[in-house]
Amino acid sequence: SQTIHQWPATLVQPVGSPLSLECTVEGTSNPNLYWYRQAAGRGLQLLFYSVGIGQISSEVPQNLSASRPQDRQFILSSKKLLLSDSGFYLCAWTGSTDTQYFGPGTRLTVL
Amino acid sequence: AQSVAQPEDQVNVAEGNPLTVKCTYSVSGNPYLFWYVQYPNRGLQFLLKYITGDNLVKGSYGFEAEFNKSQTSFHLKKPSALVSDSALYFCAVRDIPLGYSTLTFGKGTMLLVSP
Numbered sequence: 001s002q003t004i005h006q007w008p009a010t011l012v013q014p015v016g017s018p019l020s021l022e023c024t025v026e027g028t029s030n031p032n033l034y035w036y037r038q039a040a041g042r043g044l045q046l047l048f049y050s051v052g053i054g055q056i057s058s059e060v061p062q063n064l065s066a067s068r069p070q071d072r073q074f075i076l077s078s079k080k081l082l083l084s085d086s087g088f089y090l091c092a093w094t095g096s097t098d099t100q101y102f103g104p105g106t107r108l109t110v111l
Numbered sequence: 112a113q114s115v116a117q118p119e120d121q122v123n124v125a126e127g128n129p130l131t132v133k134c135t136y137s138v139s140g141n142p143y144l145f146w147y148v149q150y151p152n153r154g155l156q157f158l159l160k161y162i163t164g165d166n167l168v169k170g171s172y173g174f175e176a177e178f179n180k181s182q183t184s185f186h187l188k189k190p191s192a193l194v195s196d197s198a199l200y201f202c203a204v205r206d207i208p209l210g211y212s213t214l215t216f217g218k219g220t221m222l223l224v225s226p
Contacts (some may be wrong), residue, residue, distance in 0.1 A: 006154075016154070034213065043218045044155075049211060057211065090154055098143055098212050099204045102154035 001026035006091050006103040013110055019064075019078035021106050023091030026072065032095040033074040035066055036102065040089040050074060086110045113138045115185075117217035124192045125225050127171040129164045132187040132220050136200030143205035144185040145214060146186060148175055151197050158200075172196070 035047040048066035092100040147155040159170025203214040
C-alpha cells in the first residue's frame with residue numbers, strides 16, 4: 001500500500017533562517033506531488049505542484065521554492081523565512097486518479 | 112475556474128442525531144467532487160468522491176454524500192453522529208487551472224458533536 005511521510009513534524013525557526021521540509025511517498029511510482037499551506041487551521045492554499053522529476057509548477061509567487069530531486073521525493077525550501085511563512089504545511093500525492101492523499105503535515109512556527 | 116462553497120463555518124449536532132455538512136459547487140463541465148476530513152494537527156483524510164453514476168455516494172466511517180445537479184450541491188451526511196466525528200470537513204472540486212489536474216478546496220466546516 002502507499003504511504004506518504006513528512007518531516008519534521010514540527011519546526012520552530014527564527015525570521016531570516018533557511019527552511020527545508022521533506023515529503024516522500026512509498027508504494028507507488030511517478031506520482032503527482034503537491035505542497036499546500038494551511039493557515040489558522042482552515043483553508044488550504046496550493047503552493048507547488050509536480051508531475052515528475054525536476055518539473056515544478058508554482059501557484060503562488062513568494063519566498064518559497066520546491067524541488068523534486070527523485071521520483072518520490074518533494075522538498076519545500078526557503079532561503080530566508082518570514083513571519084508570514086508560519087503555518088501547517090501539507091504534502092499530497094495522486095496516482096492514476098484525481099484523489100489526493102495527504103501526509104501528516106509539518107507545523108512551522110517562525111518567530 | 113471551478114469552485115466550491117461551504118456556507119457554514121460550524122455545525123453543531125448531538126450524538127446519535129443525523130448530520131449534514133453543506134457544499135455547493137460551480138463548475139464548467141462535469142463535476143468531480145470530493146470530501147475530506149481533518150482532525151487537529153493531522154493531514155486531510157479522503158472520505159468519498161463523486162465522479163459519475165449514482166447520486167448517493169458512500170464513503171468511509173459511515174459517511175455518504177448526495178450529489179444534486181439541479182441544486183449544484185454535494186452535501187455530506189451521516190445517519191447517526193458520533194462524538195469522534197468532531198473534526199474539520201472540506202469539500203473539494205477537481206480543477207485544471209493550468210493544464211494539470213488539482214483540487215480546489217472550500218474553506219472548511221467545523222463539525223462539533225456533543226455527547
